[in-house]
Amino acid sequence: MKRGKGMKFVGDSRVPAEKNKFIPKDYSEYPGRTEPFWPNFLLKEWLVGAVFLVGFLCLTIAHPAPLEKMADPTDASYLPLPDWYFLFLYQLLKYKFASGPFFVLGAIVIPGLAFGALFLAPFLDRGKERRPHKRPITVSLMLLSIIAVFWLTYEAAAHVDWEEKAANNKPEWPDSGPSVEIDKESEGYAVYENNCLSCHGGNLEGQAGPTLIGIDYSADEIKDIAQNGIGNMPAGQFQGSDEELQQLADFIVSVNEQASSEE
């Protein structure tokens, strides 16, 4: 490596006097059957990649990415857990020697030493030997760390009922409709209760049928739908007098007017 002091240039500072072009490494030091990277070896890498991708896509299709219900900060019963590859660090903080007054030990000193040693491994293991059995201390320390990480991860994960946790947190669309006060004493609501409630819900929120809040129909259109149906809704759902039908339509329209004024 020639840089800085002692370098000679030819007039222009970009052109060193001594030509030192990057020369591809000579692999004659590795005796045996070398192969050009392009295109021979790349094709094989491509094949390995293709096999890997097929396996990966099978995993993706067999197990869709999980999604729990929308975050609810007031949910005090929720058991918080980090993603699986942080479980070992999380578990460490549960032990007495690494929590409470020893929090700094568990949160900073132990992980700091472990990852610091990993980062500085070339300077801690300075011998020339590369074979694992010629470096017993380095290799056994690494094996111990791996066992510790696996054990801590297992300890953290084994006590969690993952299926119950998933069942309690199924994704459901959060109630997001405009809030309306429904006058349940009105004549219109009484008609609604007798004819529509079983499908559209006690608060017009929708059950088997869709919600009736935020729809864009006039009173006459609502009367028509109540009698003749629409989409999946069959005809003849409304059983009552014309006067009641008018009360029903006015009621639904009034709820929607209230909803649209609140948005």
Place this chain on the structure above:
Amino acid sequence: MLQKVYDWIDDRVDITPLWRDIADHEVPEHVNPAHHFSAFVYCFGGLTFFVTVIQILSGMFLTMYYVPDIENAWRSVYYLQTEVAHGQIVRGMHHWGASVVIVMLFLHTLRVFFQGAYKKPRELNWMVGVLIFFVMLALGLTGYLLPWDNKAYFATVVTLNIAGDVPLIGEMTKTLLGGDPTIVGAQTLTRFFAIHVFFLPAALFVLMGIHFIMIRKQGISGPL
């Protein structure tokens, strides 16, 4: 035609040396699984890069639908998952890729470690590699919050509490990452999004570039 285009560009910017550096080199026998099946351990690094590319591409497509705001984040993910054509596949690839990339990185690290391949002259590349590992873990940590479901939210609360309990710098770190010393909310989500989508990928690209340039400069480590 292609040759002409190549020559036209080569006349002007002399790309042949660049091409040589990238592709024109010999692959020694001891890393070639076609000759020694046990050499498949040398695939782990390349596969890590492959998964990283999957993560970058699927992540780019996810941002076409994702909305980083507490009202709409979950809804946009739910919509992507249930309504958008192939949305479930793309999100699935990003979700599982995040785990697979950690596994592949772990295997690649172990291969290099047990072979002692980090020894002179490759000390710097080892350190850059460990930094890449840290960046990947940070990407996993920040990405975990983005769907804004219960597991994401409470995992982040725990993480930020642990960070906040660290003496001296804890409070500062928590405020920097979460946007507030106590609240985990709208500001936390946008910060994690920015860190996940801009800051960490930028660091990752730089580190990966250095990693690969050093591999080409130094060549692959010799047989044991």
